[in-house]
Amino acid sequence: MESIGVLMPIPMSSYLEQELEKRFNLLKLWTVPHKTQFIKDHSASIRAIVGNASAGADGELIAALPKLEIISSFSVGIDKVDLKTCKEKGIRVTNTPDVLTDDVADLAIGLTLAVLRRLCESERYVRSGQWKKGDYKLTTKFTGKTVGIIGLGRIGKAVAKRAEAFSCPIAYFSRTEKPDSKFKYYPTVVELAANCDVLVVACPLTEETRHIINRQVINALGPKGVLINIGRGPHVDEAELVSALVEGRLGGAGLDVYENEPEVPEVLFALENVVLLPHVGSGTVETRNAMADLVVGNLEAHFLKKPLLTPVA
């Protein structure tokens, strides 16, 4: 398999690079100055792309690689892959589900606690010596609050499980009601937002879910409500979110993702009721290594003509 060209557009994990280099001819696009020419020069040997949540494979890249057979994404979300073109051309696509579910769900709870209990702000209070001048203000309790979840897939269910341990009633929105779920279903996101305290975005990004959090949903969540986004930035109309937070129409937000990463609206930096993370939902050593093993396992399976481990298409 050493002659098979595997194109990686951006750096993702040194462990992943090392494991790919042991088996394939890994082509690190970020290390070359003339990317278009490099792709042209290697187009006869590139049979696989390893993408991730920020760099996938759009129609243009796919069209430039006539020998492309598989895109193995180092992410669970595959919104950066042109799935329609892949299906048309018979290009296989894999992702990294399950192995990152716990980390992402843990982070959703961490963000919720951080926003409601002002963990980051009060920690800064200690570091800056302000505690010596007086006690920190009271915050908001999490236990028992109603948690609304958009998308009751693997990650949504894992968030629900954790929130239940905090005695939180759970409600959800998804395209269809899940007959096997004991949680309260709302057929619209607005109704869900109006009936929960913490709203967690945990669905895949698709054309239907782009801006699923709009002005109406934000207003329904209201001045005491908290939005947690561990999905994708474009799930949220960010301009609407920012104005609602600034105007006090929304109680708070915990964000791991943004519309234009790594750009974050600077006006958010000054707000105490917002906790901002740099897209680190699956960012632990254990999980990233397990994701890397899945990426490599899928490529090996494909080139050995065995069933893919985690196929999307």
Ligand SMILES: O=CC(=O)O
């Ligand atoms: O955002 C991360 C992922 O999709 O795995």
